[in-house]
Amino acid sequence: MASYNKVILIGRLTDNPEPPRTLPNTGNRVVKFRFAVGRSRKNQQTGQWENDPNPLYIDCEAFTKENYTRLVDVITNYCRKGSQIMVEGQLRYDTWDDKQTGQKRSKHKIVIDNIELLDRAPEGGGDQHGRAAPAGVSGASRPASDSYDEPPQQGSDEIPF
Secondary structure, X not given: OXXXXXXXXXXXXXXXXXXXXXXXXOXXXXXEEEEEEOOOEEOOOOOOEEOOOOOEEEEEEEEOEOOEOHXXXXXXXXXXXXXXXXXXXXXXXXXXXXXXXXXXEEEEEEEEEEEEEOOOOOOOOOOOOOOXXXXXXXXXXXXXXXXXXXXXXXXXXXXXX
């Protein structure tokens, strides 16, 4: 029986991504972040959009692959708390023993293959250096030579859906 594991979601970061860390065995880098996905719907009586009272909170990880580092760099430099992004990846199931209680713990997470930044570009069409943020990034199809040093300015601490 064939199986296919692909997830595509649109949502917002619940906090800034963790600083990337280098894995000791492979030398690849990983960046982790948390992502909120909600379903907005239009109230038929008022015509106003209402946020989902029970959004899903999903842990995500993005890795460098071979010579391609752009995915981790873009998440680190351009994604901030409240950033709206589309993620594409694979659903994974992690299990571990809790160090404090000794009980088995588990969670689902998404291992990111692609990301698309959905926020509008800052005034003037780019960051403070005049560069536009990349719209879509694939972890395995962009050269590592495209780097972005400065993150865009972030305006609000609220996470609007």
